[in-house]
Amino acid sequence: MVDPVTARLWGFRSLYLLLAAIIVFVRLLPLDMTVPVLPGPDLLLALTFCWTIRRPAYVPVLLVAAVYLATDLMFQRPPGLGAALVIAGTEFLRSRRSQNRDVPFAFEWGLVTVVLVGMVAANHAVLALFAVDRPSFGSAVFRGLVTAAIYPAVAFLSAHVLNVRKPSPGKTDALGHRL
């Protein structure tokens, strides 16, 4: 028998995969072929960041890498670059986990916004360096900001619907380590 803690961990990992698949599926649906006036938010990225801050164990690096490599290929983006940037971004958030535990939500939100804009800037810099066709910097940054704007909603939903919250102080994982 699998013990309940491990089952829960893998349950949430597969839930992440499922949510990613649903988001990709909806984004690929050909509902409207016109050029959007405002670039929509990157829901998957908001979800990934939210879970990385709340429960890093639910979104392990290899899972994020696999999901983002696949989406890079599906969404006609330069393959690999998006994945590398997302891994770098989530690792940065992960490394600040112990500081993040007690900070107010506004600070977390600000941090996520900074990381999002930083990723857009890095993406643009690399694309410019390799002379790849790229969207205008303004619209790319705007998209990052739109993603940051929906971040509270994603955080709220994942806390109250999916029950992904910061571990309460003193809680331990299966091996007795502090989370």
Next chain:
Amino acid sequence: MARSAGNGIDYVSPVRRILVGVTIVLCLAIFVVWRIDSPRVERMRTELLDRVVPSFEFAGAPIRSLADMVDDFQSYQRIYEQNQDLRRELQQMKAWKEAAVQLEQENAKLLALNSVRLDPKLTSVSGVVMADSGSPFRQSALLNVGSRDGIRDGWATMDGLGLVGRIAGVGKQTSRVILLTDAASRIPVTIQPSGQRAMLSGDNASAPTLDFIEDFDQVRPGDRVVSSGDGGLFPSGILVGQVIAGTDGRLRTRLAADYERLEFMRVLRSHEGEVVPADGSLIVPPQPVPLLPPVPEEGIDQLAAGQSENG
């Protein structure tokens, strides 16, 4: 996870750091390979989509029809305005219909006079749109026809009315259409009635720009834009749209194809342009192949040897 639990030495976190580093380097390596050898990686991408997308088609259909229903419901809310608009349009259409009927009669007469057969090579394959690009900065669509239906790269696609884009990337059962609005799209066009040539280039806005117009004075908003067939890319004379003046002062094209409701597309089977392989081969007829095969080298040597012996 990787917290030292009191024993002082932490083995997990360095290993984890190496793993993260290796993953990032691997991703960047994929990116660099893509940059260097783009066609091969793009083919892999096409293969992947070819596998994945047809499998979720069954789930897409109900969601699409649901979205259409929502759209229709929203349109009920402004039904009065719509009604007024339709009446006005109907008035204009009556005039057009009159003109069309006359033209049709004239056309039928002329066709009967010289009993024209339309070019059988200009046939089309129809496909259903399965997926879009999924990214706000790329404008493309995935059709459910591919190499098994004889689709080739570069063919034009249109909806019922106007040009939609070009095929770029063909998988076995799917093919990708780069829409005219994509930043990578460049199509040679003619502006009627002045006959000015121009380049229709997408820039991620809903109305692509018209570049390289020779004489701006001859082009005005409302002129028709049709494909020119320059460069042998496209059949000429396919309707693209109407010239409009953009807010930034550039001339743009309002596309005739209905991008909001792209469900089916026709892929036009373009005939391949004749390729002239070398200079002068158009003038000089192909030379006949020499009848006698050249004498092999050893034969000559033996002959020479025999002669020297005899001599």
